[in-house]
Amino acid sequence: MSSDLARSILDGDRKALAKAITLVESTRADHNLEAEALINELLPATGRSMRIGVTGSPGVGKSTFIDAFGSMVVAQDRRLAVLAVDPSSTSRGGSILGDKTRMASLASDPAVFIRPSPSSGTLGGIGRRTRDAVLLCEAAGFDTVLVETVGVGQSETTVATVTDLFLLLVAPGGGDDLQGIKRGVMELADLVVVNKSDGNLALLAKQTEADYRLALHLVRPKRTGTETPVVRCSSTTGAGLDEVLATLTGLHRTMTDSGELAALRRAQAVGQLENEVRASLFARASADRRFADRRADVERAVADQELSVTAGARLLIELLGWTEQSTEAT
Ligand SMILES: Nc1nc2c(ncn2[C@@H]2O[C@H](COP(=O)(O)OP(=O)(O)OP(=O)(O)O)[C@@H](O)[C@H]2O)c(=O)[nH]1
Numbered sequence: 001m002s003s004d005l006a007r008s009i010l011d012g013d014r015k016a017l018a019k020a021i022t023l024v025e026s027t028r029a030d031h032n033l034e035a036e037a038l039i040n041e042l043l044p045a046t047g048r049s050m051r052i053g054v055t056g057s058p059g060v061g062k063s064t065f066i067d068a069f070g071s072m073v074v075a076q077d078r079r080l081a082v083l084a085v086d087p088s089s090t091s092r093g094g095s096i097l098g099d100k101t102r103m104a105s106l107a108s109d110p111a112v113f114i115r116p117s118p119s120s121g122t123l124g125g126i127g128r129r130t131r132d133a134v135l136l137c138e139a140a141g142f143d144t145v146l147v148e149t150v151g152v153g154q155s156e157t158t159v160a161t162v163t164d165l166f167l168l169l170v171a172p173g174g175g176d177d178l179q180g181i182k183r184g185v186m187e188l189a190d191l192v193v194v195n196k197s198d199g200n201l202a203l204l205a206k207q208t209e210a211d212y213r214l215a216l217h218l219v220r221p222k223r224t225g226t227e228t229p230v231v232r233c234s235s236t237t238g239a240g241l242d243e244v245l246a247t248l249t250g251l252h253r254t255m256t257d258s259g260e261l262a263a264l265r266r267a268q269a270v271g272q273l274e275n276e277v278r279a280s281l282f283a284r285a286s287a288d289r290r291f292a293d294r295r296a297d298v299e300r301a302v303a304d305q306e307l308s309v310t311a312g313a314r315l316l317i318e319l320l321g322w323t324e325q326s327t328e329a330t
């Protein structure tokens with residue numbers, strides 16, 4: 001059954017793609033198993049895209065940027081998929097489908113696939129959902145995948161584990177705004193883009209570009225021996241968007257040629273495997289009565305500092321009755 005779905009996806013059928021992503025996002029275990037089989041089948045057809053994470057604080061212009069940048073990408077005969085990650089963006093009305101007006105040109109383009117983030121939680125969390133959605137888009141022939149996330153919480157760190165390049169979008173502003181960007185996000189960035197570099201804001205955008213160059217000196221560079229590029233653009237006039245694309249494709253080509261991309265993706269897959277194992281083991285433990293019955297007690301004791309975290313964890317794990325050898329082997 002899933003082979004039919006697989007074939008339709010390989011044919012670039014967008015309805016089939018949407019259906020498959022729904023399976024991935026489902027909280028039903030049988031759906032997830034179906035998705036797992038499907039992705040296994042499609043795996044040989046994946047990997048041939050430029051995977052770009054886009055993050056930025058609310059209001060910096062992510063939707064407007066993706067619309068304008070995406071239109072330029074498809075004008076170059078590329079096929080673009082846009083995935084949104086942040087459940088929080090749905091609640092504040094900023095989800096990519098919510099602001100279809102700002103993505104008007106993209107939403108109607110047949111070379112574009114747009115998928116908003118699901119409103120409810122997914123069984124495997126945003127990491128698994130996003131990774132699988134990226135793979136499905138690739139199998140459907142999309143060669144450019146943008147993964148959008150609002151720069152709050154942990155989502156951008158997760159997105160960085162499923163993308164090749166990470167773009168930090170910022171708006172012109174003084175030093176205070178710059179302080180608001182977490183150091184960790186700056187370290188993740190392969191490219192910083194100062195948006196809204198137009199009209200009254202053009203001068204401030206130049207200053208902001210200089211501020212970021214300076215600030216990036218203070219964080220660990222993503223690539224040793226190279227500076228993280230900072231580019232200015234306007235998503236409303238389109239100025240500078242070509243430079244953003246050229247910088248991204250240039251970086252991607254360099255990574256491909258040097259073997260860095262292959263190594264990165266291998267490391268990402270191994271890291272994701274570890275996350276999956278960790279999550280499944282924890283889910284299995286939580287479903288075990290011996291563990292579940294004592295969990296609240298142990299949590300309280302740890303919270304009240306009656307018991308150390310290490311001792312509490314050992315106590316709970318021992319309740320599972322795993323043998324000496326198997327615990328020693330971990
Ligand atoms: N002048 C100017 N305004 C822009 C530009 N890009 C976006 N804007 C405006 O900035 C505001 C916010 O843009 P959005 O694209 O909605 O920003 P966002 O980052 O998607 O916001 P959230 O979805 O709420 O996180 C809108 O009023 C846009 O018209 C730009 O390049 N220049």
Ligand SMILES: [Mg+2]
Pocket residue numbers: 062063064094095096099
């Ligand atoms: Mg938005």
